[in-house]
Structures are given as structure tokens and as C-alpha cells.
Amino acid sequence: MFSLEGITTNVQDWLLMKFNPTMALAIECVIVILLSISLFAILGLVLVLMERKVAAHIQIRLGPNRVGPGGMFQTVADTLKLIMKEGLTPDKADKFLFNLAPFVVMMVGMLLLAPIAFAKNFQIWDINIGVLYISSVSSLSVIGILMAGWASNNKYSLLGAMRSGAQIVSYELSAGFAVLTIVVLTGSLQISEIINAQQNGWWIFKGHIPAVIAFVLYIIAVTAETNRAPFDLAEAESELTAGFHTEYSGMRFALFFLAEYINIFIVCAIGATLFFGGWMPLHIGNWEAFNHIMDYIPSSVWFMGKTFFLIFLIMWFRWTFPRLRVDQLLNLEWKYLLPIRNMFLKEYITDVLTGVTSLLKGMRKTGYYFTHSKEIITEQYPDNRATLLMSDRFKGEVVMPHDANNEHTCTGCTACELACPNGTIKVVTKFETSPEGKKKKAIDALVYRLELCTMCNLCIVACPSDAIKMAPNFEHSVFDRTKLTKVLNQPGSKIREGIE
Amino acid sequence: MYNQTEIIKDTSELGADGELVINMGPQHPATHGVLHLVVTLNGETIKKIEPHLGYIHRSIEKMCESLTYRQFIYVTSRMDYLSSHINNLGCALLVEKGMQIEVPDRAKYVRVILSELTRIASHELWLGAMAMDLGAFTPFFYAFREREMITDIMEDTCGARLTMNYIVPGGLMYDIHPDFQKKVKAFITQFKSKVTEYEDLVTNNVIFQSRTKGVGILSAEDAISYGKEMNQSIRIIEQLIDNIPEGDFVGKTKNVLKLPKGEFYTRVETARGEFGVYVVSEGGTTPHRIKFRSPGFSNLSVLNHISVGSKIGDLMASMGTLDLVIPDIDR
Amino acid sequence: MNTSTIIFYAIAALILGAAILAVTTLKIFRSAIWLLFSLVGIAALYFWMQVEFIAAIQIVVYVGGIVVLIIFSIFLTQQSGKEMAKPATSKMIFSALAALFGTGFTFNLINHYGFNNISAAPFNPSVDEIGMQMLSTTSHGFILPFEVVSMLLLAAMVGCIVIAMKPTEATIVHLNKKED
Structure with a gap:
């Protein structure tokens, strides 16, 4: 059975056997760096795909499904595209800080990885102030955002940075309080001890109401701290275009994007550690057999399972709720999240209850669509060309029907040309001599310019002999636009007998 | 109206008392097109909004002066493309009024049904776009699912999904599709079953309510009145759909339409307000002068009034509720 | 010279270099960023000394708090992008x-x-120990400085609000009446 337990000690023993302690430490550092960088890369790819799939299923769509099986390599393709793109720097930007900012954000993410226990005995640095370390280092990420927003020399960026600053600084408080609840329950700041304290039950279960409230607070606060909807004011698309990273493109944008997902992973990992026991398996009281089965599931699977559950929760929020306004955001923090411990007013409770009920109702709806994939209405367009139902009346293009004898019914009366509002149709006539020697006006060419046509149908209505009609064709793209100018009557065609 | 060099000077640096001047648009995700707003901010608070028009001006009114009374109708679909049927109807009514053309009952019924369907489709789009402006992406897709049914009905009957040009002076261009009634009824059933979804996701959501309550001239009741209007439209359609009389779909008209000399004005209620057509005729085949009173333009003019003193986020909410269609503002 | 010493000098160089840049740069925002690096360097020094608790507090208070406040005030002042004379x-x-x-x-x-080199037991950063020390009233307790500092901060905060508050129209009218 695959498990990460013991791998670390084995590797260390082997290294110490082969090299001197300094060298072994250096090699361990290199291994850890490589592992965390590859973890970042993999997480980025997986989480972005997951987000897009979750969003799609909530929005009754299929989501990416073209690159690789089930769209698995979509994010790889996206990353390749971003690497190839030119990273633009605005002219009057503070170039040094502009280039530094994405790396600061990334570095903070990397530093936060240190105390996380990915599995039993699988932790980079079991620092004795683990939780404090996390909350202190995570406060650094705001610096990167402020830097990016200021250095871009863009007003949207500046506004986004200021919003994000106010937001992160204030929500750190309630995140800190939520974390403190668990610290008080455990009596230690060390991650490994917090996990060990949950051997006989996770804090969310055995911590009673304080732990549950703390968990709710924690989830709200970290959603805000990672700048995720409904708290995505720093990059509020409809207000500030892209907020603090408006001016970023190419790989530097990708770093911000990656950092967002890394931060989500980290806060969810910490949430899983604090409230759901990290890698601890689920144990229920005296059910020996059940507990034994649970122990068989590797600890890394437990950890990842809990983390991804929380990540899904945060994604679910994002695709259900509208964004808060900036003053409401701060009100929520200072008036609703913080006084929850000392202010039990009637109004406060009703506010919270009605608010939460309405939010849960929305989440139930989106959750319904997420779980009912038969509701998806995505059209698999080029693949369903054969079965695509087009209405017979669909006005896609003017055509002139010809029968088997290559005959049409156009007399060349120019009624269509006159009816056309913008000169799409041009009738070129000629005089034909009939076998009897009579001269007769006939059509030489009915020139139709598709690039001008507005599909107003006036020509069809005007035609006295029903020579032209609308066809339901809609795939008109061409590389050479002269191809859009068409002659509707086929070469060698002539008017049907008896049409005057 | 505005001095261009002055604007550029204004926006290049911070204003006098720490004011920040932002050019919102013409390319901005929240302006639903190419509206250009010059927003003066003090921190997050709006001090002044100046809409700058003309980015997609196509001189539709001037164009109409060279088009005949049959032809100029299709251009109006391109103004407020979300209520193209209703715009077309306004123009057709004007020609019918001017020339005293008798419209058959069947055409009248179908016109009303189509107009109400257009209204619902437009409001569906408004609902989705409004939610998107406020940061919720998902309701957009749910609203479009129902809107898709309407566009399918339109496609079946009119042959187009957005710019129909189905209503002509004297009636309709051709008869309704045989499946029309069946499909409209199916839509009504579907719509009624899904309305609660919008309520759960949008109108009853606490964040949505707090974002719209007290913003601009809106109350929460106004914000959901669009939904009520949709229900009203549904009721109108329900009353008419089974009673479409048999008969001609187009009245008898002359081949060449000529409005008598004089001035004519008609108005209709589109999805976002009153749409008026004013024509000065010299008795020829084309209008001598034409003027459209488009609802979007009038709605935009209150934007400054209702937004001063509110936050940037409120501006998005106000713009969302005004339901601006930029080609309608900028004809 | 062992690895530990090398690390110490590297951190010291970072602190000093960043500090010199902070006072010599002509852009005020960059100055704040260099100050930040200097403070992060000091935190790194604490980590190097294995007093992690102090290091974390250094980051929370100085980097996450004070420097962010400095940056905010820079944002709110005009012409922060211009080079100073x-x-x-x-x-x-x-x-x-x-x-x-x-x-x-x-x-x-x-x-x-x-x-002098002392071989005393290293600082014990367990949570209950810190909490006890912080609120203890014994001779080595920190309750008095803690309370005094919080009073000082409160006074500073009130002062800030008073300075930042723009006079409302009512107060202006009131003041004008007084002058009359």
C-alpha cells in the first residue's frame, strides 16, 4: 500500500550514511525545493482544471473537454500559451517592483508550505510555533499585491491594491481568532501536536459549538484573504477590469494566477489540519472494526481528501454568490465576524440567520446542478454537425434554387435589387435572342455580396417569381473575403420555361 | 460638448483634492459594450460621472433618411438589439398610422406575443448580466437557458435570433411557424418552474439585496420588479396564445409606401422604456427627417444623478439596473 | 568559518544593504519596500537564532502591520510615484x-x-508559558508594559482619527458662529 510515512526518515538515513551532515542538509534542501516547486506546478494545473470543471458543472456546461481525455491537458496548454506570451511592462511603471511583485507573492506561498503536514511524518519543518508562523507569513502576501498595484502605474491596479490591503489586513483578524480557538483547545502552536490532539476525534466534532463557529469564521476569512469571490474586490472584474494584476501578462500573470490557487490550497490544508485532523483518519468512538478500516486508508489520502473538500467548498462559494461592496466587506468583518463572541443581540442573530439561509438556498441550487450532470445543455458544436437542428426558416444566406435541368426562375426584374436597403444584390442583365428571333431580357449574373447582407429578407419578399430564398447556412468564414461575393445563378443555367 | 484635449489633461494626473479620474471604458467589462464613462473618484466614492458618447455612433437616423418606409425598419433592430421586435413594431405602427393601413387581427395578436417574448428574453439577459456585474457568474447561464428557448421560437418563426425584421407595415412578413403555439406553451411551463431558481440565486440572496437596496433610485422592490414584469408578460402571452385568430397575416398595402406630408410620432414600450419614432415627411418614399427617442439614452442621463456619493461597486449595480444597451444610446 | 556563520553574514548583508537602499532611494514607495526587506532580514536573524516566536511576532507587527500602514499612507498621499528632489x-x-x-x-x-557565552536553557516558546508571562503581575511579568502600550496605541489612534477627520458642514457653521 502506498504511503508517504517513513519515506522521509529513510531518505535522511541514506543521505547521512553517504555524506557529511552539512552536505546531507544541503541535498535535503535541494530535494525539498524541487519537491515544492513540482508540487506547485502540479497543484496549479490540477486546481485550475478543477475550478473550471466545477464552474462548468454548476453552470450547466461541460467545461474544457478538447485537450486530452476529458480536457485533462487544458491547463497544460494554457500554461504553454502563457509562457510563450510576451510579458509587457507598462512604460511608466516602476520596472523593478513591477517585476518583483509576482515573485514576492509566489515566495510567500512557498514559505507557507513549510509547516504543513502532508502525511504522517511527512512535513518539511515542524516548527514549534507552526500556527503563528503561518499567520505571520501569510500577512506578507499583501505586500506583493500592494507592490503590483502600485508599480503598474494604473489607476485600476492602485484601487485594487488598496482594496486588497484593507481587506487582507482586516480579515487576518478573524482568521487569527478562528485559529486561536483551536490553539486554545489544543494548548499548542505546533502543527504536529494539533494533529495528534485530534487522535480521538477531529476538533470540528469534539470542539462543539466554538469549533463549528470558528470553522465558519475561518472559511469566510480565508476566502477573503485569498481574494476569492464573493470577496474578490481586489480584482473585481466588472469594476476594476482585473484589479491589481491588470497590467500583467504572460508568465508574470501566470505567477499571480498560480499564487492564487496555491494560497487556496494552503489555507484549505491549514483548515483541514486545524479542524479536520490533518492526516488523521476518521475514528468513531468504540467502533473498533470501522476505525481499523479507516486506518487502512493512507494518511496522505486523508489529508488530500479533506483539503480538496475544503477547496471545493470555496469554489462552490465563488460560483454561487455575487460580490460584496467594499464597505459591506468591511462591515461584515468588523460588525458581524468579530463581535460573534460577545454580542448576542436579537437583531444580530436574525441578520445572520436570514443571511445564511438565503446563501444556503443559493448553494443548494448550484449544488443541485453540480450533482445532476443530465441538466447540462452544452452543444458539442462541430461534433454534432450531422444532428444539428437548424430551423428551415433560418436566414443565413440568399441562394437561388436550381432544378435538375439547371434552370432557375429569375427573370432579371431587379425587384430584389430595389428592395435591398444596402446594395447587397446587383442584377446584371443581358438580352437573349430566343429561337424565334425575339429579343428578351434575361439575367446574366445575380451578384450577391454576403459580407454586406443583413439578412433582412426584403429581397425574398419582393421577388415576384420566387427565384431566390434564404438558406439555413451559417458557416460563412473564409480567409479571402472576395469569396464572400457570390454569383447566385449557376454557370450555364437558364430560366425555366413559362416564367415571365 | 466636451473638449477632448481637456479630458486628456484631466485624466493624466490626480485631480485637485486627491480626486482620481478614471476613464471607465470604452473597453471595460462592466459597460456591456463600448460606453465611455469618465468617473471622478474620491477614494472609492464617486464624485462625478460624465458619459462620453459617440464611440459606436452609426448615424442610424441619417441612414434612415435614404431608406424607404419598408427598408428603414430593419435598421431599428440594430439599435436596441435586445428588443428588436418592439423597435420594429414602433416603426411599423408609425407607417400604418400615417397611411391608415388596416392590420389583420392575426397579425396584431402575433405582434403582441412576439413583443412580450422579446421583453422576457431581454429581461432574462438583464438578470444574468446584472448578476454578473455584481460578481455572480452562474445566474447568467441559468437565465440564458430559458432565453435560448425564446430565441429558438424566434428562429423558427422569424428566421433570426436577434435582429428579426419580421414585422412589416401592414402585418407580418410571413405567417407564424406551425409549431409556434406548442413551443411557446412549452416555454411558459419551463419558465414558471425555473423562476424560483432566480429568486434563490439572485433576488432573495442577501448579498444581492444589500448591493441593490438603497443604491441609486432603486429599492429592493424595484430590483425585483423586472421579475414581476416577466410574470406579467407571461400572463399576456398565456391569454393570447390559444386565441390567435385565423386569417391573413398581412394587410393590403400599396407596393410603394408614401407617407403623406406632415409629422408623425408613435411610441411603444420596449424592455427598457419608451421607444418613440418621430418622422417628418415631405410626401416622398423616404422620410425627410427621422428621430428616435431611445430609452437607453434617457436612462443613461440619470446615471450621474443616482451615482454621486455612492461607491464604485454601486455604479456597477446602477448601470446593471439601468440595463444599458450601448447601441441604443449611441445610434 | 562554518555554514552558520556564512548564513549570519548573508542575513546581515541583506539587512544593511536594504537599510542603506531605504534611505538613499529617491522613490518613497521603494524606500518602504527596502525597509520591509530590512525588517524581514531581522526576522530571518531571529529565526537563525532559533527564537521563532520573536521572529514571527517581528513579521506580524513590523512587516504585516507597520510597513503595510506606511505603504497605505504613501498610497493616500499625492504624487507618490514621482521621484523626490x-x-x-x-x-x-x-x-x-x-x-x-x-x-x-x-x-x-x-x-x-x-x-559572554551563556549555556542557559533556550527560551521556551510554549503557548501557556507565553500567556502566563504576558499577563503575570510578578516581577518578570509583562502586564504593566502591555497595558501601558495599549493605552498609548489607543491614544495614538484617537489622535489619528481627529487629525484625519474632515470638518463637517455643521462644525464649520459652529466655528464660524463662534468667531462672530
Whole structure:
């Protein structure tokens, strides 16, 4: 059975056997760096795909499904595209800080990885102030955002940075309080001890109401701290275009994007550690057999399972709720999240209850669509060309029907040309001599310019002999636009007998 | 109206008392097109909004002066493309009024049904776009699912999904599709079953309510009145759909339409307000002068009034509720 | 020279380099960022000394709190993007002399003090210990400084609000009436 337990000690023993302690430490550092960088890369790819799939299923769509099986390599393709793109720097930007900012954000993410226990005995640095370390280092990420927003020399960026600053600084408080609840329950700041304290039950279960409230607070606060909807004011698309990273493109944008997902992973990992026991398996009281089965599931699977559950929760929020306004955001923090411990007013409770009920109702709806994939209405367009139902009346293009004898019914009366509002149709006539020697006006060419046509149908209505009609064709793209100018009557065609 | 060099000077640096001047648009995700707003901010608070028009001006009114009374109708679909049927109807009514053309009952019924369907489709789009402006992406897709049914009905009957040009002076261009009634009824059933979804996701959501309550001239009741209007439209359609009389779909008209000399004005209620057509005729085949009173333009003019003193986020909410269609503002 | 010493000098170089850049740069925002690096360097020094608790507090208070506040006030002041004018030569000479004097004074003090190696037990950063120490009223307790500092901060905060508050129309009218 695959498990990460013991791998670390084995590797260390082997290294110490082969090299001197300094060298072994250096090699361990290199291994850890490589592992965390590859973890970042993999997480980025997986989480972005997951987000897009979750969003799609909530929005009754299929989501990416073209690159690789089930769209698995979509994010790889996206990353390749971003690497190839030119990273633009605005002219009057503070170039040094502009280039530094994405790396600061990334570095903070990397530093936060240190105390996380990915599995039993699988932790980079079991620092004795683990939780404090996390909350202190995570406060650094705001610096990167402020830097990016200021250095871009863009007003949207500046506004986004200021919003994000106010937001992160204030929500750190309630995140800190939520974390403190668990610290008080455990009596230690060390991650490994917090996990060990949950051997006989996770804090969310055995911590009673304080732990549950703390968990709710924690989830709200970290959603805000990672700048995720409904708290995505720093990059509020409809207000500030892209907020603090408006001016970023190419790989530097990708770093911000990656950092967002890394931060989500980290806060969810910490949430899983604090409230759901990290890698601890689920144990229920005296059910020996059940507990034994649970122990068989590797600890890394437990950890990842809990983390991804929380990540899904945060994604679910994002695709259900509208964004808060900036003053409401701060009100929520200072008036609703913080006084929850000392202010039990009637109004406060009703506010919270009605608010939460309405939010849960929305989440139930989106959750319904997420779980009912038969509701998806995505059209698999080029693949369903054969079965695509087009209405017979669909006005896609003017055509002139010809029968088997290559005959049409156009007399060349120019009624269509006159009816056309913008000169799409041009009738070129000629005089034909009939076998009897009579001269007769006939059509030489009915020139139709598709690039001008507005599909107003006036020509069809005007035609006295029903020579032209609308066809339901809609795939008109061409590389050479002269191809859009068409002659509707086929070469060698002539008017049907008896049409005057 | 505005001095261009002055604007550029204004926006290049911070204003006098720490004011920040932002050019919102013409390319901005929240302006639903190419509206250009010059927003003066003090921190997050709006001090002044100046809409700058003309980015997609196509001189539709001037164009109409060279088009005949049959032809100029299709251009109006391109103004407020979300209520193209209703715009077309306004123009057709004007020609019918001017020339005293008798419209058959069947055409009248179908016109009303189509107009109400257009209204619902437009409001569906408004609902989705409004939610998107406020940061919720998902309701957009749910609203479009129902809107898709309407566009399918339109496609079946009119042959187009957005710019129909189905209503002509004297009636309709051709008869309704045989499946029309069946499909409209199916839509009504579907719509009624899904309305609660919008309520759960949008109108009853606490964040949505707090974002719209007290913003601009809106109350929460106004914000959901669009939904009520949709229900009203549904009721109108329900009353008419089974009673479409048999008969001609187009009245008898002359081949060449000529409005008598004089001035004519008609108005209709589109999805976002009153749409008026004013024509000065010299008795020829084309209008001598034409003027459209488009609802979007009038709605935009209150934007400054209702937004001063509110936050940037409120501006998005106000713009969302005004339901601006930029080609309608900028004809 | 072992690895530990190398790391120490690297951190020291970071602190000093960032500090010098912070006072010499002509862009005020960059100055704040260099200050931030300097403070992060000091936190790194604490980590190097294995007093993680102090290091974390250093980051929370100085980096996450004070520098963010400084940056905010820079954002709110106008023309923060412009380069400041070069200071006058006399000012520069005076500042350099003052810095030199400060360095010499500190160096002299440290030299005279002569730090002894002690083999006492390292600082115990367990949570209950910290909590006890923080709120204890015994001779080594921190309750008095803690309360005094919080009073000072409260006063500073109230002062800030009073300074930042723009006079409303009512107060202006009130003041005008007083003048009459």
C-alpha cells in the first residue's frame, strides 16, 4: 500500500550514511525545493482544471473537454500559451517592483508550505510555533499585491491594491481568532501536536459549538484573504477590469494566477489540519472494526481528501454568490465576524440567520446542478454537425434554387435589387435572342455580396417569381473575403420555361 | 460638448483634492459594450460621472433618411438589439398610422406575443448580466437557458435570433411557424418552474439585496420588479396564445409606401422604456427627417444623478439596473 | 568559518544593504519596500537564532502591520510615484556624519559590554508559558508594559482619527458662529 510515512526518515538515513551532515542538509534542501516547486506546478494545473470543471458543472456546461481525455491537458496548454506570451511592462511603471511583485507573492506561498503536514511524518519543518508562523507569513502576501498595484502605474491596479490591503489586513483578524480557538483547545502552536490532539476525534466534532463557529469564521476569512469571490474586490472584474494584476501578462500573470490557487490550497490544508485532523483518519468512538478500516486508508489520502473538500467548498462559494461592496466587506468583518463572541443581540442573530439561509438556498441550487450532470445543455458544436437542428426558416444566406435541368426562375426584374436597403444584390442583365428571333431580357449574373447582407429578407419578399430564398447556412468564414461575393445563378443555367 | 484635449489633461494626473479620474471604458467589462464613462473618484466614492458618447455612433437616423418606409425598419433592430421586435413594431405602427393601413387581427395578436417574448428574453439577459456585474457568474447561464428557448421560437418563426425584421407595415412578413403555439406553451411551463431558481440565486440572496437596496433610485422592490414584469408578460402571452385568430397575416398595402406630408410620432414600450419614432415627411418614399427617442439614452442621463456619493461597486449595480444597451444610446 | 556563520553574514548583508537602499532611494514607495526587506532580514536573524516566536511576532507587527500602514499612507498621499528632489549637499553631509557618529557610538558600547557565552536553557516558546508571562503581575511579568502600550496605541489612534477627520458642514457653521 502506498504511503508517504517513513519515506522521509529513510531518505535522511541514506543521505547521512553517504555524506557529511552539512552536505546531507544541503541535498535535503535541494530535494525539498524541487519537491515544492513540482508540487506547485502540479497543484496549479490540477486546481485550475478543477475550478473550471466545477464552474462548468454548476453552470450547466461541460467545461474544457478538447485537450486530452476529458480536457485533462487544458491547463497544460494554457500554461504553454502563457509562457510563450510576451510579458509587457507598462512604460511608466516602476520596472523593478513591477517585476518583483509576482515573485514576492509566489515566495510567500512557498514559505507557507513549510509547516504543513502532508502525511504522517511527512512535513518539511515542524516548527514549534507552526500556527503563528503561518499567520505571520501569510500577512506578507499583501505586500506583493500592494507592490503590483502600485508599480503598474494604473489607476485600476492602485484601487485594487488598496482594496486588497484593507481587506487582507482586516480579515487576518478573524482568521487569527478562528485559529486561536483551536490553539486554545489544543494548548499548542505546533502543527504536529494539533494533529495528534485530534487522535480521538477531529476538533470540528469534539470542539462543539466554538469549533463549528470558528470553522465558519475561518472559511469566510480565508476566502477573503485569498481574494476569492464573493470577496474578490481586489480584482473585481466588472469594476476594476482585473484589479491589481491588470497590467500583467504572460508568465508574470501566470505567477499571480498560480499564487492564487496555491494560497487556496494552503489555507484549505491549514483548515483541514486545524479542524479536520490533518492526516488523521476518521475514528468513531468504540467502533473498533470501522476505525481499523479507516486506518487502512493512507494518511496522505486523508489529508488530500479533506483539503480538496475544503477547496471545493470555496469554489462552490465563488460560483454561487455575487460580490460584496467594499464597505459591506468591511462591515461584515468588523460588525458581524468579530463581535460573534460577545454580542448576542436579537437583531444580530436574525441578520445572520436570514443571511445564511438565503446563501444556503443559493448553494443548494448550484449544488443541485453540480450533482445532476443530465441538466447540462452544452452543444458539442462541430461534433454534432450531422444532428444539428437548424430551423428551415433560418436566414443565413440568399441562394437561388436550381432544378435538375439547371434552370432557375429569375427573370432579371431587379425587384430584389430595389428592395435591398444596402446594395447587397446587383442584377446584371443581358438580352437573349430566343429561337424565334425575339429579343428578351434575361439575367446574366445575380451578384450577391454576403459580407454586406443583413439578412433582412426584403429581397425574398419582393421577388415576384420566387427565384431566390434564404438558406439555413451559417458557416460563412473564409480567409479571402472576395469569396464572400457570390454569383447566385449557376454557370450555364437558364430560366425555366413559362416564367415571365 | 466636451473638449477632448481637456479630458486628456484631466485624466493624466490626480485631480485637485486627491480626486482620481478614471476613464471607465470604452473597453471595460462592466459597460456591456463600448460606453465611455469618465468617473471622478474620491477614494472609492464617486464624485462625478460624465458619459462620453459617440464611440459606436452609426448615424442610424441619417441612414434612415435614404431608406424607404419598408427598408428603414430593419435598421431599428440594430439599435436596441435586445428588443428588436418592439423597435420594429414602433416603426411599423408609425407607417400604418400615417397611411391608415388596416392590420389583420392575426397579425396584431402575433405582434403582441412576439413583443412580450422579446421583453422576457431581454429581461432574462438583464438578470444574468446584472448578476454578473455584481460578481455572480452562474445566474447568467441559468437565465440564458430559458432565453435560448425564446430565441429558438424566434428562429423558427422569424428566421433570426436577434435582429428579426419580421414585422412589416401592414402585418407580418410571413405567417407564424406551425409549431409556434406548442413551443411557446412549452416555454411558459419551463419558465414558471425555473423562476424560483432566480429568486434563490439572485433576488432573495442577501448579498444581492444589500448591493441593490438603497443604491441609486432603486429599492429592493424595484430590483425585483423586472421579475414581476416577466410574470406579467407571461400572463399576456398565456391569454393570447390559444386565441390567435385565423386569417391573413398581412394587410393590403400599396407596393410603394408614401407617407403623406406632415409629422408623425408613435411610441411603444420596449424592455427598457419608451421607444418613440418621430418622422417628418415631405410626401416622398423616404422620410425627410427621422428621430428616435431611445430609452437607453434617457436612462443613461440619470446615471450621474443616482451615482454621486455612492461607491464604485454601486455604479456597477446602477448601470446593471439601468440595463444599458450601448447601441441604443449611441445610434 | 562554518555554514552558520556564512548564513549570519548573508542575513546581515541583506539587512544593511536594504537599510542603506531605504534611505538613499529617491522613490518613497521603494524606500518602504527596502525597509520591509530590512525588517524581514531581522526576522530571518531571529529565526537563525532559533527564537521563532520573536521572529514571527517581528513579521506580524513590523512587516504585516507597520510597513503595510506606511505603504497605505504613501498610497493616500499625492504624487507618490514621482521621484523626490535630491537633498542638498549640506544635508547629505550632516546626515552622513550623524549616521557615522551613531555607528561609532553603538560599536563602542558593544565593544565595552563584551557579550559572554551563556549555556542557559533556550527560551521556551510554549503557548501557556507565553500567556502566563504576558499577563503575570510578578516581577518578570509583562502586564504593566502591555497595558501601558495599549493605552498609548489607543491614544495614538484617537489622535489619528481627529487629525484625519474632515470638518463637517455643521462644525464649520459652529466655528464660524463662534468667531462672530
